[in-house]
Amino acid sequence: MSVQGVMVVVVQLERGSSDSSEEPMRPARIPVQKARPGAWTRRYASRLFYSDVVVILIALVVSATIVLPALSTGVSWPSGPRISYITALVVIGVLWLLALDATDSRDRHIVGQGADEYRRIVNASVVVFAVTVAIAFFLGMNFSRALVAVVFPLGLVLLLLSRWLWRQWLRRRQKAGRYLHRAVVVGEPSKVAHVAREIRRAKSSGYEIVGVITEGASEDVVAGFEVLGDIANVETLLDDVRFDALIIVGSDDLDPLTMRHLGYAVSDRDIQLIMAPVLTDIAGPRLHTTPVAGLPLVHVDFPRMEGSKRFLKRTFDIIGSMLMLALLSPVFLITAIAIRVDGPGRIFYYQDRVGRGGHTFGMRKFRSMVANADDQLATLLDLQGKGGSPLFKVEDDPRITRVGRFLRKHSIDELPQLINVFRGEMSLVGPRPQRASEVALYDDVAHRRLLVKPGMSGLWQVSGRSSLSWEETIRLDLYYVENWSLMQDIIILFRTVRAVFRPGATAH
Secondary structure: OOOOOOOEEEEEEOOOOHHHHOOOOOOOOOOOOOOOOHHHHHHHHHHHHHHHHHHHHHHHHHHHHHHHHOOOOOEEEOOOEEEHHHHHHHHHHHHHHHHHHHHHOOOOOOOOOOOHHHHHHHHHHHHHHHHHHHHHHHHOOOHHHHHHHHHHHHHHHHHHHHHHHHHHHHHHHHHHOOOOOOEEEEEEEHHHHHHHHHHHOOOOOOOOEEEEEOOOOOOOEEEEEHHHEHHHHHHHHHEEEOOOEEEEEEEEOOHHHHHHHHHHHHHOOOOEEEEEOOOOOOOOHHHEEEEEEOOEEEEEEOOOOOOOOHHHHHHHHHHHHHHHHHHHHHOOOHHHHHHHHHOOOOOOEEEEEHHHHOOOOEEEEEEOOOHHHHHHHHHHHHHHOOOOOOOOOOOOOOOOOOHHHHHHHOOOOOOOOHHHHHOOOOEEEEEOOOOHHHHOOOOOHHHHHHOOEEEOOOOHHHHOOOOOOOOHHHHHHHHHHHHHOHHHHHHHHHHHHHHHOOOOOOOO
């Protein structure tokens, strides 16, 4: 779960001024220090801006160098002046930067989190491309179509790559305890514990929970978090504890009048006020806030994988599987030879798995075990006490061959599933494909995984693979099913490629 899944609605109140001389003296456990919640986010956004300028400049120069015979070549149109390509490229670059700004692609609430940042970059680039083509068409410009065909795809790829690199840079510093929002969670004990625990579990959330404020604070610790005080004294604690974000999850003690005074108090201290309804595993695009009679009503869309969304995903699967089958054909050949040399048995392994809607299909894999591996499975599971587990993995499996161990570690054994994807039985990205015996142990919630096709890769694979528990695997798969987007698929595939080359200890 990410901070998106908690549904964080940031209310940044206009900063006011307060007369400190009128405030009573309060004993402070921690020295009072003015928080500057936007300091590092503004610096980070500035770096992204300069990075975007450099990336777009590189894309324009490289494209012009490849396509145009000379930059001095002019652009003309009927009844219009003749301008140089340098001027035209400068205009495109400026429009591109303005579009990135207009789509809030560097907004501090979305940078470094989820797929929304990348989606806005794509939207901005598509808009500039469409505007450029439309202007050239309607004015009858002799603008180089080859230049347009090169500069926008190249620029988009470079922009996405640069943002990804910046995100990795940010992640490393957040793991080191820098570039974080120090946050305090306020509300009823059960809600406070849930939200604080979910935010702490999301290592890349950008928030560090320094404590909780809850009603009846008789315990020093709630679910592993220090209790800083009672809700009745929340305004006093604003000066006693150094933090820059106040996350409110709801409590009977926080009536509308109290909330208004608390809003004024955090505004005076330049603290973020964040409302966090306890909605878990719901991505941002499914949430919409509508002001009604001064009340921010949150609408939650129900997930739908049909119509244009299903067509888009299927088209992506067909094109992607075809390209990957063509590019990886040498790997198929080398792997087949290695399996044959390693020992007797078939090169490919077929196993029945449950697909979309509960339909069974034959999943293809490169054989990574001895020829009679399935006959030994039940005995091995009983020996390890996993016979009744929905998600069974044999530890230190003796059936895996020497070549098979390498294939599994780098997920090469799963490449034949590209054929399943092309045939429409699987998808490039989706829930983990499971056996009928595992599906038989599903509860009503887990059955929602079968609303979409299983995938070669998925959130489960890029989030821990074999180290995940059954409950965690189900949670990740359900999050994917209920919050699908094409951009999320692309990000998961990108993370999959990285996991293949850097598999880590959880891959086996």
